[in-house]
Amino acid sequence: MSKQEKKDHTQELIKETTKKLFFVKGKFDATTQEIADEAQVNRTLINYYFRSRDNLVQIVFDEAHKVEKEKSEIILRSDLPFKEKIIRFIEGSLQTSLQYPYLETYIVSQINKGNCQKKDVEAADLKKFYKDIKKEMELGNIDKMEPIQFIFNMISLLVFPSAIRPLFMENMMISDKQFDRLIADRKDIILKMLFKK
Missing domain, CATH: 1.10.357.10 (Tetracycline Repressor, domain 2)
Incomplete structure (x- = not known):
């Protein structure tokens, strides 16, 4: 897997995990740490790829x-x-x-x-x-x-x-x-x- 493919995979994993927490489990107040734990990634990756939890949530909602x-x-x-x-x-x-x-x-x-x-x-x-x-x-x-x-x-x-x-x-x-x-x-x-x- 290339570096770009790994990046794309990780971004998609974080988005899908956020959708699962919000839209499947109803955990609208899930923190950045809870999203990271559920996705089994380091919390800093969420900020790296999406800049903030709010930005990630907005992308998922859109x-x-x-x-x-x-x-x-x-x-x-x-x-x-x-x-x-x-x-x-x-x-x-x-x-x-x-x-x-x-x-x-x-x-x-x-x-x-x-x-x-x-x-x-x-x-x-x-x-x-x-x-x-x-x-x-x-x-x-x-x-x-x-x-x-x-x-x-x-x-x-x-x-x-x-x-x-x-x-x-x-x-x-x-x-x-x-x-x-x-x-x-x-x-x-x-x-x-x-x-x-």
Whole structure:
């Protein structure tokens, strides 16, 4: 392994470890030392590669946010039939929730702190999506409502359980394994709630 390959490997290991601590284990306050210990690297390497813990966290968050944005583009920009776009978006969202159970919680916490760019959607894309929703309503495939209400319903059904995962798990006495199974089962439940046929 060349020096550059080793550097790239170490940087990737530190990023993946940070994602695991934050988005899989929900340890948002993990220190630089805890990240280094988990990655089995010297703490000084984190500062060497990323300058600071905050910078590392921002890079990891930006990468996770990019994945979320790409999922939205399936709905907004693809030429797939409407229901197929929604199915793919739901599948992608649920897959992310299973891979990174605390990602939604983290994103909500960052938005509340003002640390997150909120606008990801272009006006023209949104206008076209609203038009597609209205067309589906006219065809009788989904209940008639303001198009934004359809989006609220879909996002709420997808995101809310994961966003308050720790609260649900504690109050409903659900294990991580049980919660993951419930999330995996949500696709058909959500589709039945969104579509009439």
